[in-house]
Amino acid sequence: MEYLTFFFFACWISFANCVYSADTPQAPAPIPNEKLLVLTVATEETDGFLRFMQAANYFNYNVTVLGMGEAWKGGDVGRSIGGGQKIRLLKEAMEALADQEDLVVLSVDSYDLIFAGGPEEILRKFQQENHKVLFAAEGLIWPDKQLADKYPSVRSGKRYLNSGGIIGYAPYINKLVSQWNLHDNDDDQLFYTKIYLDPLQRETLNMTLDHKCQIFQNLNGAVDEVLLKFGTDRVRVRNTVYDTLPVVVHGNGNTKMYLNYLANYVPNAWNYEHGCSHCDDNVVDLSQLKVNSCPCVLVGVFIEQPTPFLPEFFQRLLTLDYPKDKLRLFVHNSEVYHEKHIQAFWEENRDVFNSFMVVGPEENLSQGEARNMGMDVCRKDATCEYYFSIDSDVMLNNRQTLKLLIEQNRKIIGPLVTRHGKLWSNFWGALSLDGYYARSEDYVDIVQRKRMGVWNIPYMAHVYLVKGSVLRNELKERKYFVLEKLDPDMAFCRNARELGVFMYITNRHDFGRLISTANYNISHYNSDLWQIFENPVDWKEKYINQNYTRIFTENYLEEPCPDVFWFPVLSEKACDELVEEMEHYGSWSGGKHERISGGYETVPTDDIHMKQIGFDKEWLHFIREFISPVTLKVFSGYYTKVKFDVLQAYLRPHHDSSTFTINIALNNKDTDFQGGGCRFHRYNCSIESPRKGWSFMHPGRLTHLHEGLPTTNGTRYIAVSFIDP
Numbered sequence: 001m002e003y004l005t006f007f008f009f010a011c012w013i014s015f016a017n018c019v020y021s022a023d024t025p026q027a028p029a030p031i032p033n034e035k036l037l038v039l040t041v042a043t044e045e046t047d048g049f050l051r052f053m054q055a056a057n058y059f060n061y062n063v064t065v066l067g068m069g070e071a072w073k074g075g076d077v078g079r080s081i082g083g084g085q086k087i088r089l090l091k092e093a094m095e096a097l098a099d100q101e102d103l104v105v106l107s108v109d110s111y112d113l114i115f116a117g118g119p120e121e122i123l124r125k126f127q128q129e130n131h132k133v134l135f136a137a138e139g140l141i142w143p144d145k146q147l148a149d150k151y152p153s154v155r156s157g158k159r160y161l162n163s164g165g166i167i168g169y170a171p172y173i174n175k176l177v178s179q180w181n182l183h184d185n186d187d188d189q190l191f192y193t194k195i196y197l198d199p200l201q202r203e204t205l206n207m208t209l210d211h212k213c214q215i216f217q218n219l220n221g222a223v224d225e226v227l228l229k230f231g232t233d234r235v236r237v238r239n240t241v242y243d244t245l246p247v248v249v250h251g252n253g254n255t256k257m258y259l260n261y262l263a264n265y266v267p268n269a270w271n272y273e274h275g276c277s278h279c280d281d282n283v284v285d286l287s288q289l290k291v292n293s294c295p296c297v298l299v300g301v302f303i304e305q306p307t308p309f310l311p312e313f314f315q316r317l318l319t320l321d322y323p324k325d326k327l328r329l330f331v332h333n334s335e336v337y338h339e340k341h342i343q344a345f346w347e348e349n350r351d352v353f354n355s356f357m358v359v360g361p362e363e364n365l366s367q368g369e370a371r372n373m374g375m376d377v378c379r380k381d382a383t384c385e386y387y388f389s390i391d392s393d394v395m396l397n398n399r400q401t402l403k404l405l406i407e408q409n410r411k412i413i414g415p416l417v418t419r420h421g422k423l424w425s426n427f428w429g430a431l432s433l434d435g436y437y438a439r440s441e442d443y444v445d446i447v448q449r450k451r452m453g454v455w456n457i458p459y460m461a462h463v464y465l466v467k468g469s470v471l472r473n474e475l476k477e478r479k480y481f482v483l484e485k486l487d488p489d490m491a492f493c494r495n496a497r498e499l500g501v502f503m504y505i506t507n508r509h510d511f512g513r514l515i516s517t518a519n520y521n522i523s524h525y526n527s528d529l530w531q532i533f534e535n536p537v538d539w540k541e542k543y544i545n546q547n548y549t550r551i552f553t554e555n556y557l558e559e560p561c562p563d564v565f566w567f568p569v570l571s572e573k574a575c576d577e578l579v580e581e582m583e584h585y586g587s588w589s590g591g592k593h594e595r596i597s598g599g600y601e602t603v604p605t606d607d608i609h610m611k612q613i614g615f616d617k618e619w620l621h622f623i624r625e626f627i628s629p630v631t632l633k634v635f636s637g638y639y640t641k642v643k644f645d646v647l648q649a650y651l652r653p654h655h656d657s658s659t660f661t662i663n664i665a666l667n668n669k670d671t672d673f674q675g676g677g678c679r680f681h682r683y684n685c686s687i688e689s690p691r692k693g694w695s696f697m698h699p700g701r702l703t704h705l706h707e708g709l710p711t712t713n714g715t716r717y718i719a720v721s722f723i724d725p
């Protein structure tokens with residue numbers, strides 16, 4: 001019954017509207033755009049303010065900023081009540097505008113607010129509301145919950161007033177704010193609420209709320225109501241509950257991060273047609289600078305856990321395209337294991353950089369303390385223009401990284417780096433309620449670089465650039481990496497967010513990758529050799545011969561004897577480290593063997609099985625990944641299964657019982673040993689000068705009776721595997 005009554009009522013209303021518009025066919029003349037004035041209070045040019053102005057300029061809003069440069073005395077509005085200073089400033093500004101009857105004033109916040117549409121649309125919607133003053137509305141009541149009952153009820157839509165957005169005719173706004181006589185730190189929203197809840201004032205000032213988000217979308221409590229709506233030129237926010245396209249989007253309460261996400265698109269920051277539209281705004285052109293006028297950068301290197309491929313990490317710092325005398329190095333190393341790597345790099349390169357400072361494990365610094373220290377070194381040095389923080393698990397393979405980041409000209413910006421073949425990266429697109437990872441709708445597209453641009457994000461780690469000036473201003477405190485029990489990076493990001501400093505990730509270029517530090521067993525002599533599973537890309541770069549891929553692209557292999565193929569497979573490093581590993585293992589199966597320098601190697605074979613050094617799974621994987629493709633190429637059709645061995649020195653003539661054999665030379669003839677080589681009796685063919693890192697591959701049955709030729713001096717190392725079909 002109630003339902004029916006309600007239904008009837010709704011019908012009647014729409015009928016009345018219909019009659020009304022039939023009686024007055026002429027809609028009121030639209031208010032011209034120049035009659036709209038935007039007033040906003042901002043005491044500082046925060047990143048949020050600059051973003052607001054960018055959107056305002058894009059739509060040609062006429063904006064007057066109140067209070068710029070003034071000290072903020074309005075309290076911490078993010079956490080508690082306050083904001084009275086905004087009304088005081090608005091009151092002062094309105095006195096001069098009070099008599100402009102046809103002027104429409106839009107008073108909005110700016111640090112956490114963006115425009116999604118232009119003045120024309122706002123004015124049209126305001127006119128349709130048919131009131132003199134219109135406030136933003138929200139579903140949550142703040143700051144005084146007790147006032148809830150005093151609000152007029154609404155059948156559908158948001159019931160409570162939000163003071164982040166007000167639009168109205170100048171004389172009415174003036175009458176509203178001229179009532180202010182409180183302090184700067186009193187609550188602005190409470191002030192407006194009380195006036196609005198007074199039925200008399202509500203009528204005389206002709207006030208209402210934008211219940212259905214025609215103009216104002218507050219995000220607090222409403223994040224689930226909104227979606228991005230992509231158009232050809234612009235991106236809007238659509239309220240899916242009321243099916244409206246709000247013009248002003250406000251990240252009130254703790255929805256700043258969500259606003260940042262929306263503002264990566266709205267109003268024209270990024271869309272499918274044109275990609276990123278502000279990425280080239282305000283860039284610094286380093287190419288115009290002379291080499292010696294490049295900005296000074298402090299590079300903070302953090303080795304906070306045993307990290308594979310650390311020597312390679314340092315080598316990449318050397319290959320950065322940046323004048324090295326403009327780079328200062330601050331290295332924090334918490335691992336005794338890595339001291340030898342740092343020592344080696346330091347000895348070779350200490351004079352390459354402007355300065356080189358190492359804080360080692362003996363200092364026993366926590367990660368947070370170390371990061372605070374690194375940042376502070378830059379902060380305290382007025383000539384330090386940038387602080388480039390990079391963790392040892394970041395493999396930058398773009399030599400331009402530092403320049404590209406500087407050119408992008410943001411307060412804090414990181415290059416996107418990802419774990420090879422995974423969705424793991426160095427940023428989060430959203431945070432869960434407890435501050436940990438949550439996936440944003442665009443995360444995967446950004447990681448996979450399907451959407452490219454410069455993205456405002458709530459969390460980043462591993463590698464980023466911070467302006468020195470920001471460290472001396474917005475981030476001038478010294479303890480950002482230590483906060484409650486948060487991980488240091490989470491602490492830093494939370495501090496930056498709360499200070500209103502935007503953090504960006506750029507994926508406009510391919511910068512590099514993150515390596516995995518999990519399962520790094522440092523009890524081997526050359527532990528990186530074991531990383532073939534965990535970090536296959538880095539393993540390949542370090543241990544596979546540079547010319548290996550040319551086998552497939554250019555047929556880069558030789559056939560020195562019939563059916564004996566010869567091709568590059570291991571790098572110098574792989575050969576050296578395998579030999580070291582074997583030597584380190586020490587207990588050669590020959591047992592009686594003597595290392596005779598300058599003498600003749602009498603012991604027929606000395607061998608260590610890969611299993612003895614715990615390298616069997618890795619070696620098998622290597623055979624599958626790197627030898628099988630060659631096998632398929634030269635003996636196409638064979639299926640490869642392997643058993644293997646490492647053999648040293650001399651092999652008596654024998655027929656391998658396997659289908660074919662690979663034999664990789666691990667050191668150099670003439671420099672490391674004399675003699676040696678391989679002879680294939682059947683073809684009266686011998687190869688006297690094996691090449692380090694190159695492998696023979698030959699069918700191992702009857703056809704290829706072969707022997708190793710005697711080594712006459714030094715020790716010759718080879719790795720031999722027998723491959724069964």
Ligand SMILES: *[C@@H]1O[C@H](CO)[C@@H](O)[C@H](O)[C@H]1NC(C)=O
Nearest residue numbers: 034036037062063064097103
């Ligand atoms: C902006 O508004 C101010 C104050 O109403 C006015 O004096 C000025 O002419 C306006 N500017 C433009 C470009 O409309």
Ligand SMILES: *[C@@H]1O[C@H](CO)[C@@H](O)[C@H](O)[C@H]1NC(C)=O
Nearest residue numbers: 130131132202203204206207
């Ligand atoms: C508010 O003002 C409009 C004209 O702008 C008028 O039509 C309407 O009746 C007024 N509403 C109230 C509640 O006074």
Ligand SMILES: *[C@@H]1O[C@H](CO)[C@@H](O)[C@H](O)[C@H]1NC(C)=O
Nearest residue numbers: 361362363364365366367369
């Ligand atoms: C290192 O610091 C930790 C925590 O600060 C402390 O528990 C530990 O005893 C220190 N170790 C040394 C060797 O000083």
Ligand SMILES: *[C@@H]1O[C@H](CO)[C@@H](O)[C@H](O)[C@H]1NC(C)=O
Nearest residue numbers: 520521522523524525613614
């Ligand atoms: C690390 O390697 C050593 C052999 O060098 C082995 O004894 C040990 O079990 C390995 N540790 C892990 C966790 O795999």
Ligand SMILES: *[C@@H]1O[C@H](CO)[C@@H](O)[C@H](O)[C@H]1NC(C)=O
Nearest residue numbers: 545546547548568571572693
């Ligand atoms: C790869 O081949 C080129 C010549 O083709 C040679 O100069 C270079 O040294 C080779 N690299 C390795 C690692 O053998």
Ligand SMILES: *[C@@H]1O[C@H](CO)[C@@H](O)[C@H](O)[C@H]1NC(C)=O
Nearest residue numbers: 597598671672673674713714
């Ligand atoms: C053996 O090699 C060493 C250096 O590796 C060299 O000094 C010596 O002369 C060599 N002996 C012969 C007989 O070639």
Ligand SMILES: *[C@@H]1O[C@H](CO)[C@@H](O)[C@H](O)[C@H]1NC(C)=O
Nearest residue numbers: 679680681682683684685686
């Ligand atoms: C093997 O070849 C060498 C020359 O390379 C030749 O002198 C020798 O006679 C050949 N031996 C046989 C058994 O054919």
